[in-house]
Amino acid sequence: MIKALLCDLDGTLLNIDFAGFMKDYLEGAARYFEDCIPPEVFQRQVLVSTGAILANDQPGRTMLQAFMDHFSQALTLPPDTLERFQKYYETDFPKLERWGGPVPGARELLEAALERGLDLVIATAPLFPEMPVRERLRWAGVDDLPYRLITSSEVMTRSKPFPAYYEEIAERLGVPPQQCLMVGDETVMDGAAARAGMRVALVGSDRPSFTNRMVASTELERLFTETGPDLPRYPGLNELLDRLRAEGVL
Numbered sequence: 716m717i718k719a720l721l722c723d724l725d726g727t728l729l730n731i732d733f734a735g736f737m738k739d740y741l742e743g744a745a746r747y748f749e750d751c752i753p754p755e756v757f758q759r760q761v762l763v764s765t766g767a768i769l770a771n772d773q774p775g776r777t778m779l780q781a782f783m784d785h786f787s788q789a790l791t792l793p794p795d796t797l798e799r800f801q802k803y804y805e806t807d808f809p810k811l812e813r814w815g816g817p818v819p820g821a822r823e824l825l826e827a828a829l830e831r832g833l834d835l836v837i838a839t840a841p842l843f844p845e846m847p848v849r850e851r852l853r854w855a856g857v858d859d860l861p862y863r864l865i866t867s868s869e870v871m872t873r874s875k876p877f878p879a880y881y882e883e884i885a886e887r888l889g890v891p892p893q894q895c896l897m898v899g900d901e902t903v904m905d906g907a908a909a910r911a912g913m914r915v916a917l918v919g920s921d922r923p924s925f926t927n928r929m930v931a932s933t934e935l936e937r938l939f940t941e942t943g944p945d946l947p948r949y950p951g952l953n954e955l956l957d958r959l960r961a962e963g964v965l
Contacts, residue, residue, distance in 0.1 A: 717914070717964050719863070719890045720828040721881075723899035724839035724848065727918060727952075728825075729855040731815040739814065743807045747799045752790060760789050765842055769874050778841045779868035804846045815854040820952030822857050824898070827956060827965040834863040834888055838881075838897060840904065841871035863888060875904040881911035896964070898955065906946050916955055917948040 725731050741761060745754035764785040771781040786792065793799070828835055839848060845867035852858040864870075864887055866880075873880040885892045892912035899905025900919045909915045949955040959965040 716894060717833065717896045718894040719834040719836060719885075719888050719896070720825070721836040721838040721884060721895055721897040721908070721913070722825070723897075723901070723905050724837055724851060724855070725815075726900040726922070727898060727905075728818055728821040728837075728857060729815050729851055730818045731851075731854075733814075736811055736814040739811050740808070743811070744800065744803050746807075747803045748793070748796075751793050756790070760786060764789065770877070771872065771874065772877075772879070774872070776872060777869055778871050778874060779844060782842075782868065800844075801846070804844065804850070808847050809850055812850075812854050815851060817854075817856040818952060820956055821855055824952050824956045824965075825857055825860055827960070829860065831965055833965075834890065835860060836884060836888070837862055837865045838884060838899070838905075838908075839866055840875045841866045841868045841880075842874070844868050845870075876907040878907050878910040881908040881913055885911070885913075896959075898952075902946065909946060915946050916958075917946055918952055918955055919948075919950070921948065 722728055725733055741758040742754070744761070745752075745757040748754075748757050764782055767785050768778060768781040771778055773781065776784075783796070787796075825835060837848065837852065845865055848865055848867050849858055864884065866884065871880065871883060873883050881892065881895075881897065885895055888895075892908075893914075895908070895913040897905060897908035897913045897915045899908075899915070899917060900922070902917065902921055905917060906915055949958065956965065
């Protein structure tokens with residue numbers, strides 16, 4: 716019996732041009748630090764530090780703490796660094812909405828899960844704080860739903876594509892991995908849930924992950940290149956919803 720529905724955000728619930736989004740994101744955030752860090756240096760280090768923390772496995776250290784640890788070791792940061800990021804998320808980040816929009820069937824899938832009493836989880840790679848994650852949920856038209864968990868950088872201590880990320884989610888929910896269904900679009904990032912014992916359903920076309928451009932460890936490179944389990948893939952969320960209804964899952 717499935718008790719929790721986990722959904723990836725970018726490319727699954729949100730139709731997004733992630734390359735364009737990241738370009739504007741980095742340029743916009745850099746402007747909030749241009750008085751003390753050259754923009755090109757800031758942008759490059761954000762990507763390097765993000766890639767470096769994907770393999771964070773220090774017990775109790777959140778992904779946000781891991782990012783700040785790595786970021787501050789590479790650059791001399793102003794004491795109000797977090798406040799500057801927060802101000803950017805509050806003021807300029809919403810302007811990036813032009814890069815994203817709803818995916819057909821996303822709201823219907825989530826509402827069907829709620830009707831069956833399932834826990835809803837936004838299982839996005841925990842590389843952003845909750846505020847910009849919720850903003851992207853707004854672009855997807857699903858920001859008003861009662862999520863049990865949003866895997867933001869302030870909360871999570873592990874990341875995709877490690878199975879430990881999915882095990883951490885299951886532990887936080889108090890639900891065995893075998894009773895969780897993970898829905899995503901990326902074979903490596905989202906398919907890793909199968910290694911944690913979860914059921915996985917992939918939707919849309921199989922595209923290379925933007926994240927694999929930032930990998931900074933041999934273990935991560937292996938995860939992005941090795942052949943994983945054969946997972947079912949559906950044309951879209953509407954087709955997946957039809958399948959889950961036919962099975963009695965939703």
